[in-house]
Amino acid sequence: MxxxxxxxxxxxxxxxxxxxxxxxxxxxxxxxxxxxxxxxxxxxxxxxxxxVDPQFLPGPRAVWEAFVRANSWHQLAPGVPRQVPGEQNYFLWEHLLASLQRIAVGAGAAVILGPLVGFALGTSTTLSAILGPYLNFLRTLPPLGYIGLLIVWFGIGDTSKIWLLFLAAFPPVAVATIAGVQGVSADRINAARSLGANRVQVVSQVLLPATLPEVIGGIRVAVGFAWTTVVAAELNNGIPGIGGLAFLAGQQLNTPLTMACIIVIGLTALALDAVISFIGALLVPWKGKA
Incomplete structure (x- = not known):
């Protein structure tokens, strides 16, 4: 007991x-x-x-201090009374905003044109045979492979950066749209046609709702891929820009600032993906329920 x-x-x-x-x-x-x-x-x-040497791995406090310094006014140098904003005469949030603006233009154009091209290639075997190989060729190219050519064509300004981000984001959206269109069951299309639906109605009432989940997934991949390309896009004349600031800080061996930029880039990527996922859930509430 x-x-x-x-x-x-x-x-x-x-x-x-x-x-x-x-x-x-x-x-x-x-x-x-x-x-x-x-x-x-x-x-x-x-x-x-x-x-680990602090030059290679600074502590959290050093990274935090670099983040605060990059978002505040401070002396240009010890003993110099002149005050300067952030880093490279821009606050960190201004660097981030400049990169987001480039993403909005470059990736935004890809989000608009990608589904249109994807629908055209997915519904036309002739267009797919003609343009499909070029799309696959572009999809397999790493962005750093043609950044030099874009600089030669468009200079080191924002135009070359926007083109680079567009070319990074366009293939995932187009390929996802093609996969979505080709994945629609032929029985659905034939059933709609047998009920008297014309081509426009088949596209708007059958293909588009069935393909939209794939398109949203492609947009998530495209925006994420474009955001990871932002550092490459801002290697040359990338100030203001969060990627350009990270690259410049690394060249200057300012490891705390580099890590602060990396953390901001990562958190921004998570926020962008969460926003796209939320919008996708609103647009395709039927996903996973059928």
């Missing part, structure tokens, strides 16, 4: 000591926050212990 009672008491104590994560959507949030906390703790420990 004593041993059974002791076992029950020990079991209750273990149950009380066990950490239980919150249920529902907060569980995922708790896991992500905990993971981030562990990562920051490990980063701080490694930096504080001096395991």
């Amino acid at each position: 004593i041993s059974l009672g002791a076992g029950r008491v020990a079991g209750r104590g273990a149950d009380r000591a066990r950490f239980v994560l919150p249920a529902g959507p907060w569980r995922g949030v708790a896991v992500r926050v905990g993971s981030l906390g562990v990562l920051l703790a490990l980063w701080w420990i490694v930096a504080a212990a001096g395991v």
Whole structure:
């Protein structure tokens, strides 16, 4: 009897000591926050212990101070009374806004033209045979492969950067649209035609709703790919620009500022993807329910 009672008491104590994560959507949030906390703790420990040279791995505090400096007025140099804004005479948020504007124009044009070209190639075997190889050729080229040519054609201004971002974002949208159109069942199309639908009605009432989820997925990939190309786009005359600032800070061995820019670039990418996912959920509420 004593041993059974002791076992029950020990079991209750273990149950009380066990950490239980919150249920529902907060569980995922708790896991992500905990993971981030562990990562920051490990980063701080490694930096504080001096395991890695601060030139290569600055601590969280140094990165935070670089971020604050890049978003505030400060002295040009110690002992110099002149105040300058941020880095390279722009605040960090201004660098980020300049890059987002380039993404909006370049990737935005791809988001508009990509589905149109994809629908044309997906519904016409003749166009697909003529233009398909060129699209695949463009899709396989890395952006750094033709950035030099774009600079020769359009100079080092924003035009070459916008073209680079457009060429990076266009193929994923077009290819996803083609895959969506070709994935529509022929039975659906034949059924619509048998009910008297014309070509425009087939496209608007059958092909477009069935293809839209693929298009949204292609846009997510395209915008993400364009955003990862922003550093390459801003290698030359990329100020203001978050990618250009990261590249310049790396050249100057300003590792804290480089890491601050990388973190901002990553967080912005997550925010862009979340916005596109939210819009996609509003546009295609039937996705995954049929």
